[in-house]
Amino acid sequence: MPVLLYLNKEKIVILTGAGISAESGLSTFRDSGGLWKSFSVYEVATPEGWEANPEIVLEFYNQRRRKVALAQPNAAHLAVAKLEEAFDVTIVTQNVDNLHEKAGSTKVVHVHGEITKARSSADPALISDIGYEDIQLGDTCDEGSQLRPHIVWFGESVQNMEAAAKHVEEADKVLVIGTSLSVYPAAGLVDYAQASAEKVLVALEMDHLPDGFRFYQGKATEQIPKIIEKWMG
Numbered sequence: 105m106p107v108l109l110y111l112n113k114e115k116i117v118i119l120t121g122a123g124i125s126a127e128s129g130l131s132t133f134r135d136s137g138g139l140w141k142s143f144s145v146y147e148v149a150t151p152e153g154w155e156a157n158p159e160i161v162l163e164f165y166n167q168r169r170r171k172v173a174l175a176q177p178n179a180a181h182l183a184v185a186k187l188e189e190a191f192d193v194t195i196v197t198q199n200v201d202n203l204h205e206k207a208g209s210t211k212v213v214h215v216h217g218e219i220t221k222a223r224s225s226a227d228p229a230l231i232s233d234i235g236y237e238d239i240q241l242g243d244t245c246d247e248g249s250q251l252r253p254h255i256v257w258f259g260e261s262v263q264n265m266e267a268a269a270k271h272v273e274e275a276d277k278v279l280v281i282g283t284s285l286s287v288y289p290a291a292g293l294v295d296y297a298q299a300s301a302e303k304v305l306v307a308l309e310m311d312h313l314p315d316g317f318r319f320y321q322g323k324a325t326e327q328i329p330k331i332i333e334k335w336m337g
Contacts, residue, residue: 113190113191113192114191114192114276114277115191115192115193115194115271115274115275115276115277116187116191116192116193116194116275116276116277116278116279116335117193117194117195117196117271117272117274117275117277117278117279118184118187118193118194118195118196118278118279118280118281119195119196119197119198119272119278119279119280119281119283119290119293119294120184120195120196120197120198120199120204120280120281120282120283121197121198121199121280121281121282121283121284121287122198122199122282122283123281123282123283123307123308123324124178124180124181124199124203124281124282124324125175125199125201125203125282126282127178127180127282127323127324127325128175128176128177128178128181128203129171129175130171130172130175130201130203131171143164145258147160147161147164148160148161148164148165149255149257149258150257150258150259151257151259151260152259153257154225154252154257158241158250158252159241161252161253162238162239162240162241162252162253165219165239165253165255166238166239168200168219169219169220169236169237169238170236172201172202172203172219172220172236173236175201175203176203176206177203177204177206177207178203178324178325179325179328179329180281180282180324180325180327180328180329181203181204181206181207181209182207182208183328183329183332183333184204184207184209184281184328184332185204185207185208185209186332186336187332187335187336188208188209188210189336190335190336190337191277191335193209193211194211194212194213194271194275195209195211195212195213196213196215196264196268196271196272196290196293197212197213197214197215197216198215198216198283198287198290199214199216200214200216200217200218200219200255201219202218202219202220213264213267213268213271214263214264215256215262215263215264215265215268215290216255216256216262216263216290217253217254217255217256217263218254218255219253219254219255220233220234220235220236221233221234221254222234222239222243222245222251222252222253222254223245223251223252223253223254224245224247224249224250224251224252225249225250225251225252226245226247226249226250227245227247227249230245230246230247230249231254232245232251234251239251239252239253262289262290265289265290265293268290268293269293269296270296272293272294272296272297273296273297273298275297275298275301276301276302277301277302277303277304277335278294278297278301278302278303278304279304279305279306279328279331280294280303280304280305280306280307280317281305281306281307281324281328282306282307282324283307284307284309284310284311285305285310285312285314286311294314294317295314297316299316301316303316303317303318304317304318304320304331305317305318305319305320306319306320306321306322306324306327306328306331307319307321308321308322308323309321
């Protein structure tokens with residue numbers, strides 16, 4: 105039966121960061137030419153910034169959402185999606201874009217929120233899909249509170265961490281792409297990987313390689329298709 109066949113597949117968990125999206129033309133926050141060059145983090149990515157000037161915050165994320173609308177999955181996203189043909193694949197991403205979904209991946213866990221969703225500024229549980237539409241002052245949820253981006257700001261709780269940790273703990277293979285593992289608590293997810301799991305990390309640079317990981321230095325678009333081709337046999 106199909107369900108039994110699926111359960112017999114090896115489980116792969118893929119942890120992705122800003123580096124994989126950067127290769128599709130989406131700016132990262134932390135590099136020298138990144139998004140923080142024009143904006144202070146306190147202005148656009150904290151609850152205090154939202155309270156002080158919600159209009160600036162909304163426009164910042166409206167601009168990001170427009171760029172995501174135009175961005176296309178790259179070779180790394182597409183290779184990752186192809187893994188589902190042979191493995192039970194879950195992606196845990198720090199990225200707020202939807203490039204994994206555009207590439208065809210079906211199980212994506214977002215820990216820092218999603219740019220294509222909005223939520224109530226009064227009740228974080230009230231979340232709605234907005235696609236690539238702007239959010240304006242005066243746009244409200246069904247209960248009447250102002251909508252805000254469904255993004256985890258500094259000082260707010262990261263989402264889906266318990267589920268993400270369980271996925272990593274159950275994985276036969278763990279593949280980390282495009283992150284230096286410097287942003288916590290998401291970076292700590294690698295610590296849940298079993299000692300017996302195959303563990304691979306691909307990034308442009310890495311200051312400290314987690315125990316048990318093989319490091320492939322280079323662009324995700326160059327390294328990931330080769331790794332996945334090998335896994336696919």
